[in-house]
Amino acid sequence: MKKAQAKxxxxxxxxxxxxxxxxxxxxxxxxxxxxEQELRDNEEKYKSLFEQATDxxxxxxxxxxxxxxxxxxxxxxxQTHGYTREEIVGKPIxxxxxESGDDRVMARVDKLLSGEKLTFSAKHRRKxxxxxxxxxxxxxxxxxxxxxxxxxxxxxxxxxxxxDALLEDRNMLEALTQSIGAGFVIISRDYHxxxxxxFIREYKGDSVGKLCYATLNxxxxxxxxxxxxxxxxxxxxxxxxxxxxxxxxxxxxxxEIVASPIKDKNGNITAASEIVVDITExxxxxxxxxxxxxxxxxxxxxxxxxxxxxxxxxxxxxxxxKFTEVFGYTLDEILGKNQIDVLVPDELKQEAKDQLEKSWxxxxxxxxxxxxxxxxxxxxxxxxxxxxVGEKRIGSVTVYSDxxxxxxxxxxxxxxxxxxxxxxEKLSVIGSFTRHDVRNKLMAIEGNVYLAKRQAxxxxxxxxxxxxxxxxxASITRILDFAKNYEYLGSxxxxxxxxxxxxxxxxxxxxxxxxxxxVNECKGFNILADSMxxxxxxxxxxxxLRYGKELSRIRIYHREEKDGSASxxxxxxxxxxxxxDKTRLFTKGFGxxxxxxxxxxxxxxxxxGWTVEEKGEFGKGxxxxxxxxxxxxxxxxxx
Numbered sequence: 001m002k003k004a005q006a007k008x009x010x011x012x013x014x015x016x017x018x019x020x021x022x023x024x025x026x027x028x029x030x031x032x033x034x035x036e037q038e039l040r041d042n043e044e045k046y047k048s049l050f051e052q053a054t055d056x057x058x059x060x061x062x063x064x065x066x067x068x069x070x071x072x073x074x075x076x077x078x079q080t081h082g083y084t085r086e087e088i089v090g091k092p093i094x095x096x097x098x099e100s101g102d103d104r105v106m107a108r109v110d111k112l113l114s115g116e117k118l119t120f121s122a123k124h125r126r127k128x129x130x131x132x133x134x135x136x137x138x139x140x141x142x143x144x145x146x147x148x149x150x151x152x153x154x155x156x157x158x159x160x161x162x163x164d165a166l167l168e169d170r171n172m173l174e175a176l177t178q179s180i181g182a183g184f185v186i187i188s189r190d191y192h193x194x195x196x197x198x199f200i201r202e203y204k205g206d207s208v209g210k211l212c213y214a215t216l217n218x219x220x221x222x223x224x225x226x227x228x229x230x231x232x233x234x235x236x237x238x239x240x241x242x243x244x245x246x247x248x249x250x251x252x253x254x255x256e257i258v259a260s261p262i263k264d265k266n267g268n269i270t271a272a273s274e275i276v277v278d279i280t281e282x283x284x285x286x287x288x289x290x291x292x293x294x295x296x297x298x299x300x301x302x303x304x305x306x307x308x309x310x311x312x313x314x315x316x317x318x319x320x321x322k323f324t325e326v327f328g329y330t331l332d333e334i335l336g337k338n339q340i341d342v343l344v345p346d347e348l349k350q351e352a353k354d355q356l357e358k359s360w361x362x363x364x365x366x367x368x369x370x371x372x373x374x375x376x377x378x379x380x381x382x383x384x385x386x387x388x389v390g391e392k393r394i395g396s397v398t399v400y401s402d403x404x405x406x407x408x409x410x411x412x413x414x415x416x417x418x419x420x421x422x423x424x425e426k427l428s429v430i431g432s433f434t435r436h437d438v439r440n441k442l443m444a445i446e447g448n449v450y451l452a453k454r455q456a457x458x459x460x461x462x463x464x465x466x467x468x469x470x471x472x473x474a475s476i477t478r479i480l481d482f483a484k485n486y487e488y489l490g491s492x493x494x495x496x497x498x499x500x501x502x503x504x505x506x507x508x509x510x511x512x513x514x515x516x517x518x519v520n521e522c523k524g525f526n527i528l529a530d531s532m533x534x535x536x537x538x539x540x541x542x543x544x545l546r547y548g549k550e551l552s553r554i555r556i557y558h559r560e561e562k563d564g565s566a567s568x569x570x571x572x573x574x575x576x577x578x579x580x581d582k583t584r585l586f587t588k589g590f591g592x593x594x595x596x597x598x599x600x601x602x603x604x605x606x607x608x609g610w611t612v613e614e615k616g617e618f619g620k621g622x623x624x625x626x627x628x629x630x631x632x633x634x635x636x637x638x639x
Contacts, residue, residue: 082127183276227259328373492530521557548574564630
């Protein structure tokens with residue numbers, strides 16, 4: 001029974017099969033219609049978005065050449081580039097791109113077809129020839145079964161103009177801050193550096209995007225006296241302060257920081273700027289100036305002489321303790337008062353005014369009198385000099401040296417000199433009279449010896465005794481000559497003297513040179529000397545003639561030395577002087593005669609400031625070298 005029932009149901013189902021097929025076909029048709037409608041709606045929607053997009057959209061087709069051609073372009077693309085659809089469709093993309101060649105485009109295509117997405121900047125040319133700056137995004141898309149490229153271009157021409165203008169402004173700002181040697185930063189509300197010029201980069205490295213207090217001042221929080229914080233808080237429009245920081249390599253430096261707000265057109269603060277000026281040298285100069293002031297103050301107060309500092313009108317500004325000790329005035333008593341009114345006696349006021357006027361152009365020094373607080377007079381030596389800053393005179397410094405004791409000592413010395421002059425005059429007169437009387441007596445002795453020798457011509461013993469008397473009288477005459485020369489030694493004023501003429505004068509005093517040749521090579525050589533110079537050469541020539549064995553030649557010449565000094569050389573070719581005798585050569589009384597000639601030469605050189613030395617070789621002659629120091633005795637050398 002069950003089998004029969006199942007069979008009946010199967011037959012019933014089969015009988016209904018054509019109706020099911022009909023329903024299925026109807027359903028499929030309805031679904032296909034809906035799909036086609038959705039496709040049409042999507043296509044319309046795509047076309048609407050494509051056409052209404054504000055960015056330029058180009059659909060590119062990749063053909064066999066590898067260079068994409070324009071398949072379609074939206075309204076924005078046509079308007080931006082100035083072409084109609086007919087003029088642009090089918091053209092290669094290089095038609096618009098002025099910077100990309102075929103090779104570069106094909107390299108991009110290879111990347112795009114492999115699934116990459118490219119973004120780059122490019123310059124495109126409009127139909128009228130003008131250029132536009134664009135940012136381009138290209139990606140692969142599929143329409144149906146075919147691959148295309150979609151290029152979305154955004155016109156950034158205005159933005160580029162703004163960027164170029166901003167760059168130009170920044171370059172100008174960079175040049176301006178560089179010309180004044182200043183740093184410049186722009187800081188946001190959260191203390192990040194938005195912009196920093198080269199000055200900041202040189203000192204702190206790349207700092208854009210970093211926290212200002214950490215980068216510029218190596219702190220963990222904003223500065224306690226932060227100008228930027230004050231600007232943003234509305235506490236001030238301008239804030240200025242000095243700050244000591246370090247460079248990237250750790251060198252300390254000082255800067256002056258001026259912070260100010262940057263506002264929009266509505267007056268709202270959008271950022272804060274800081275101008276940073278390096279004042280390291282200024283701070284160093286201030287330090288040195290402070291040290292100089294302290295040094296000046298120390299020298300001023302500890303100066304052993306009385307010192308007064310006055311303004312440009314000679315009114316007291318400051319005095320040191322020694323001034324108060326010498327004159328009796330404290331600073332409070334004379335501050336702002338004129339120096340002439342306070343210190344100068346009435347009879348010397350004009351002199352004081354004249355000296356003050358001279359001091360503006362040069363330092364002056366003069367001896368005069370000044371008045372103490374108690375009215376007593378004081379002999380002082382005044383040294384006065386102006387104080388200037390650049391070309392402007394701002395004051396004067398006067399140093400008063402108490403000359404009371406020195407003046408008293410000079411008066412005593414002057415009195416002693418007068419007594420000495422009287423005494424010297426007496427000695428000179430006595431010496432002159434004595435030498436005159438002794439010479440007269442010697443002449444009488446010489447006459448009597450001459451007569452006695454004629455009468456004793458046949459008595460050899462008597463003749464020998466008379467010769468000894470004549471030698472004694474000759475020696476006495478030489479001693480008298482020495483006394484005369486020594487009396488005048490150093491008493492004459494030295495003047496310009498021709499050495500060659502002094503040698504000729506000395507030579508003329510000899511009746512004969514006994515056949516000796518004298519070579520004078522000093523003519524035209526001028527030095528500062530007196531009449532004793534001729535005596536020096538006379539004594540040397542006399543010694544050569546008396547004691548020079550087998551003497552035939554005397555030579556006197558001069559020589560200029562490398563150190564600016566000069567030498568006068570006296571040479572002869574006689575027997576010379578032994579080494580033992582050289583050690584005592586200029587000692588008074590040493591020698592075969594009176595022993596006074598070379599001593600007088602040495603004393604003359606001492607007074608002149610010269611040195612004398614005998615450098616000859618024993619057996620070959622003498623060589624006396626007179627050394628004349630530079631800038632002491634040399635006047636000129638003329639031909």
